[in-house]
Amino acid sequence: MSRVHLGMKRPIRQFENSYKKLLELIDEIEKYPPDDELQKTLYVSRLKERFNDCLIQLNNIKNTQIDYLKESGE
Numbered sequence: 646m647s648r649v650h651l652g653m654k655r656p657i658r659q660f661e662n663s664y665k666k667l668l669e670l671i672d673e674i675e676k677y678p679p680d681d682e683l684q685k686t687l688y689v690s691r692l693k694e695r696f697n698d699c700l701i702q703l704n705n706i707k708n709t710q711i712d713y714l715k716e717s718g719e
Contacts, residue, residue, distance in 0.1 A: 656709050660702035667695040 670691055679685040 656705045663698040663702045
């Protein structure tokens with residue numbers, strides 16, 4: 646089933662979940678700052694992954710909106 650048929654709720658909900666996970670990781674870093682280089686590297690890696698997930702979900706929202714516009718224009 647296409648994104649258009651699923652509606653906007655799913656992409657927005659997935660973005661909210663990704664963004665929530667990113668904020669939780671930021672809170673975790675503030676509560677437990679890294680002690681050594683290994684922990685810093687792991688935190689940076691996890692931040693990159695979470696941020697990338699947020700961007701992917703935001704892109705999905707954009708693509709769904711484009712699909713809606715194309716469908717409504719036809």
